[in-house]
Amino acid sequence: xxxxxxxxxxxxxxxxxxxxxxxxxxxxxxxxxxxxxxxxxxxxxxxxxxxxxxxxxxxxxxxxxxxxxxxxxxxxxxxxxxxxxxxxxxxxxxxxxxxxxxxxxxxxxxxxxxxxxxxxxxxxxxxxxxxxxxxxxxxxxxxxxxxxxxxxxxxxxxxxxxxxxxxxxxxxxxxxxxxxxxxxxxxxxxxxxxxxxxxxxxxxxxxxxxxxxxxxxxxxxxxxxxxxxxxxxxxxxxxxxxxxxxxxxxxxxxxxxxxxxxxxxxxxxxxxxxxxx
Amino acid sequence: xxxxxxxxxxxxxxxxxxxxxxxxxxxxxxxxxxxxxxxxxxxxxxxxxxxxxxxxxxxxxxxxxxxxxxxxxxxxxxxxxxxxxxxxxxxxxxxxxxxxxxxxxxxxxxxxxxxxxxxxxxxxxxxxxxxxxxxxxxxxxxxxxxxxxxxxxxxxxxxxxxxxxxxxxxxxxxxxxxxxxxxxxxxxxxxxxxxxxxxxxxxxxxxxxxxxxxxxxxxxxxxxxxxxxxxxxxxxxxxxxxxxxxxxxxxxxxxxxxxxxxxxxxxxxxxxxxxxxxxxxxxxxxxxxxxxxxxxxxxxxxxxxxxxxxxxxxxxxxxxxxxxxxxxxxxxxxxxxxxxxxxxxxxxxxxxxxxxxxxxxxxxxxxxxxxxxxxxxxxxxxxxxxxxxxxxxxxxxxxxxxxxxxxxxxxxxxxxxxxxxxxxxxxxxxxxxxxxxxxxxxxxxxxxxxxxxxxxxxxxxxxxxxxxxxxxxxxxxxxxxxxxxxxxxxxxxxxxxxxxxxxxxxxxxxxxxxxxxxxxxxxxxxxxxxxx
Numbered sequence: 018x019x020x021x022x023x024x025x026x027x028x029x030x031x032x033x034x035x036x037x038x039x040x041x042x043x044x045x046x047x048x049x050x051x052x053x054x055x056x057x058x059x060x061x062x063x064x065x066x067x068x069x070x071x072x073x074x075x076x077x078x079x080x081x082x083x084x085x086x087x088x089x090x091x092x093x094x095x096x097x098x099x100x101x102x103x104x105x106x107x108x109x110x111x112x113x114x115x116x117x118x119x120x121x122x123x124x125x126x127x128x129x130x131x132x133x134x135x136x137x138x139x140x141x142x143x144x145x146x147x148x149x150x151x152x153x154x155x156x157x158x159x160x161x162x163x164x165x166x167x168x169x170x171x172x173x174x175x176x177x178x179x180x181x182x183x184x185x186x187x188x189x190x191x192x193x194x195x196x197x198x199x200x201x202x203x204x205x206x207x208x209x210x211x212x213x214x215x216x217x218x219x220x221x222x223x224x225x226x227x228x229x230x231x232x233x234x235x236x237x238x239x240x241x242x243x244x245x246x247x248x249x250x251x252x253x254x255x256x257x258x259x260x261x262x263x264x265x266x267x268x269x270x271x272x273x274x275x276x277x278x279x280x281x282x283x284x285x286x287x288x289x290x291x292x293x294x
Numbered sequence: 295x296x297x298x299x300x301x302x303x304x305x306x307x308x309x310x311x312x313x314x315x316x317x318x319x320x321x322x323x324x325x326x327x328x329x330x331x332x333x334x335x336x337x338x339x340x341x342x343x344x345x346x347x348x349x350x351x352x353x354x355x356x357x358x359x360x361x362x363x364x365x366x367x368x369x370x371x372x373x374x375x376x377x378x379x380x381x382x383x384x385x386x387x388x389x390x391x392x393x394x395x396x397x398x399x400x401x402x403x404x405x406x407x408x409x410x411x412x413x414x415x416x417x418x419x420x421x422x423x424x425x426x427x428x429x430x431x432x433x434x435x436x437x438x439x440x441x442x443x444x445x446x447x448x449x450x451x452x453x454x455x456x457x458x459x460x461x462x463x464x465x466x467x468x469x470x471x472x473x474x475x476x477x478x479x480x481x482x483x484x485x486x487x488x489x490x491x492x493x494x495x496x497x498x499x500x501x502x503x504x505x506x507x508x509x510x511x512x513x514x515x516x517x518x519x520x521x522x523x524x525x526x527x528x529x530x531x532x533x534x535x536x537x538x539x540x541x542x543x544x545x546x547x548x549x550x551x552x553x554x555x556x557x558x559x560x561x562x563x564x565x566x567x568x569x570x571x572x573x574x575x576x577x578x579x580x581x582x583x584x585x586x587x588x589x590x591x592x593x594x595x596x597x598x599x600x601x602x603x604x605x606x607x608x609x610x611x612x613x614x615x616x617x618x619x620x621x622x623x624x625x626x627x628x629x630x631x632x633x634x635x636x637x638x639x640x641x642x643x644x645x646x647x648x649x650x651x652x653x654x655x656x657x658x659x660x661x662x663x664x665x666x667x668x669x670x671x672x673x674x675x676x677x678x679x680x681x682x683x684x685x686x687x688x689x690x691x692x693x694x695x696x697x698x699x700x701x702x703x704x705x706x707x708x709x710x711x712x713x714x715x716x717x718x719x720x721x722x723x724x725x726x727x728x729x730x731x732x733x734x735x736x737x738x739x740x741x742x743x744x745x746x747x748x749x750x751x752x753x754x755x756x757x758x759x760x761x762x763x764x765x766x767x768x769x770x771x772x773x774x775x776x777x778x779x780x781x782x783x784x785x786x787x788x789x790x791x792x793x794x795x796x797x798x799x800x801x802x803x804x805x806x807x808x809x810x811x812x813x814x815x816x817x818x819x820x821x822x823x824x825x826x
Contacts, residue, residue, distance in 0.1 A: 099701060101608055128704030138695035140714060141820075150713070151703035200699070207703060 047071050048093065048211065048241070053107035055088060055097065062088050064265040066107070075233060075242045077256035077273065079249060081288065085265045086245045090213050093243065094130040095123050112210065128155060130211040131204035136220045137196035139188040139203070144180050147188045147199055151207040170206040174198045174232060194225025201232065212236060214244040218251065230255050249289055253277050261285045327800070331793030335556035337541040337549050340401040340413055342523060343372070343387060344394045351385065352401060352413050352523035361388070375411040376522060383410060383787045397542045402430070404520065405536040407566060410787060412530070414520040420529055425519050433538060436516060440533045447509050450502055458499050460758055465492050467654040561798065569748065569778050570788040574795055579753055580666065580768035581735060581802055587670035587764070588677065588734045593727055595674065596681025603682070604689045605711060624679040632740030635672030640664060640744065660765050664745030666754045667764035672744050673737060677730035684729065688722015689715055724814040728807050735803045738772035746773045748781070771799040
């Protein structure tokens with residue numbers, strides 16, 4: 018499947034063009050999930066998922082607890098491989114490569130598909146070093162370039178103004194919402210094409226949640242955003258497309274408005290009307 | 295009754311009481327060591343007893359105890375010194391036999407280079423035709439003069455002759471190597487040139503020896519006459535005196551200054567008289583250096599093992615077996631490690647090194663005999679389980695979310711390990727190191743067969759290339775305690791030394807640990823994860 022040779026060196030982000038026009042012509046690829054199944058040991062979690070995720074849209078995955086939505090999300094950047102005893106079959110195709118091909122460099126996949134976790138997890142380093150971490154890991158040595166990229170990422174997340182005067186203090190002193198936005202900035206710094214968000218607001222207060230939702234809408238211009246949420250209002254507010262996952266199966270997948278107003282499936286209707294879950 | 299148990303009070307008393315007992319035992323131990331050990335430097339008063347049989351004795355009061363099986367009778371142990379005259383340092387005196395007791399103002403304690411302390415009265419300076427009376431103050435310039443002389447002699451003996459010996463040994467080895475080669479014109483030439491050089495060295499050596507002889511004659515020139523309490527007189531060369539003082543006339547301030555000065559001498563000077571007098575500096579130095587070398591060896595070994603066990607293996611039977619074995623290594627008696635160190639490090643590795651790199655010196659072993667390197671490595675093996683366990687704990691305490699965050703940014707496993715996990719686990723690693731250091735500093739048994747000696751002629755660190763001599767034998771505080779306490783020719787006189795050395799060992803361990811703890815706390819603050 019691998020058509021382009023992908024090394025860290027030749028794909029490393031040079032300061033890219035900022036106009037959206039350039040970006041649109043550059044990123045003409047969706048994520049295609051084909052027959053994806055996953056089991057932890059004997060427990061089958063995902064059962065034959067087929068889905069195409071459009072680029073530069075916000076796709077929400079909803080479903081009751083334990084339905085496998087986080088697992089599905091973590092399949093997209095191969096994070097599930099960190100867990101021992103996991104079996105995965107099927108394909109995920111993105112950017113002309115099969116993510117699960119044995120020749121695919123997993124760090125390359127993760128560099129292109131960034132992730133934000135349920136609980137803010139900044140490194141116990143300074144704010145600056147947190148954002149610069151990904152850049153340094155990927156071999157960027159030029160100090161002026163690093164600080165340029167760090168500042169830009171922080172600004173994109175609306176965090177720069179709040180932390181400008183304490184960039185070199187510990188990230189642990191930030192509030193929960195700020196920490197989560199720092200984590201988003203950290204993911205953006207290495208310029209991925211896709212951002213996965215695993216219930217990013219579940220540990221935050223409403224005001225911080227609002228800020229992050231605003232940010233997601235802004236990010237849509239440049240990135241494909243996939244968000245897992247148990248909060249249906251949030252999915253309805255921010256997403257363009259929504260998928261409803263139930264017991265490891267993708268029950269319904271389509272335009273958010275349609276899914277919430279006229280669901281095709283009985284299960285979906287029951288779930289969004291609050292009959293279970 | 296049941297009601298009382300239900301309230302839980304008895305359990306509080308039980309647990310609290312146990313804690314108290316443990317604390318009391320520890321505090322008692324430390325107090326015992328301090329009381330017995332710290333008194334060593336205090337200038338004790340000299341007491342003079344007149345006995346019923348008319349004999350007069352002078353010495354330091356040591357202790358008083360009841361005579362067994364006799365009611366209300368006591369006896370006193372007196373340190374009478376003058377071992378060269380009386381043969382023994384201590385004398386038991388029945389209190390019933392004491393007629394009178396006084397503290398003579400002019401009684402002197404004289405510390406000598408040989409034969410322990412002398413107690414007596416200064417009579418005067420010996421001259422050709424008799425004795426010239428002198429005051430105590432007059433002896434001070436003579437003492438500082440002889441001190442300078444002593445330093446000069448030591449310098450010649452240790453440094454200058456040492457240098458000559460060092461060079462001589464080098465030439466000797468080279469000569470031996472050349473002799474073994476095929477004889478040719480070239481080697482012949484080299485051999486003769488080396489022989490010339492050796493002759494020159496020999497000459498300068500005999501010059502130094504002559505110098506020493508003349509210095510020793512100078513040293514013997516000035517002598518003082520000390521009258522002992524029993525009326526006899528003793529001639530004592532000034533050179534033999536280290537210090538002379540009058541404890542019955544000293545005030546508290548003077549005594550305190552004396553105490554501090556003696557303590558400093560104790561930790562900074564070399565031992566004398568089969569370790570029973572003088573200082574313990576080489577032992578402190580050896581202990582600290584050995585512990586540091588051990589730390590350098592054990593930390594990488596333990597940390598890398600722990601990383602493998604925690605991050606790279608799956609949790610299967612083999613990994614579990616390895617973990618159990620590593621943990622059980624901590625329970626193996628330390629002498630077993632000593633035997634292993636002797637067999638593996640000294641005979642196998644050291645012997646191998648000798649055969650490859652130090653062939654010229656054979657049959658004299660260089661690395662094939664006990665030395666500080668082998669002792670340190672043996673202790674590193676002994677303490678590696680501690681480091682492994684602590685590091686594993688440290689690594690497992692790093693939150694998974696941080697590992698995931700790093701991986702999600704495209705970091706490889708090693709990058710995550712190096713940049714996120716290890717910095718976070720550093721306090722745990724240091725905890726392991728602290729425990730390892732504490733264990734290693736106190737261990738004696740394995741050292742006795744891997745390189746500790748009673749008296750090392752030179753420190754493992756000196757001014758000759760390559761400066762750090764890892765093959766050298768060394769002295770160790772723990773072994774020093776054993777040696778002074780149980781192997782010394784004059785155990786009673788050396789007893790306070792045992793306690794003081796113990797105290798210094800405790801202090802050394804404390805200082806080493808404190809340093810590591812300060813570093814750990816600094817790091818812990820830096821990597822503290824505040825909860826949300």
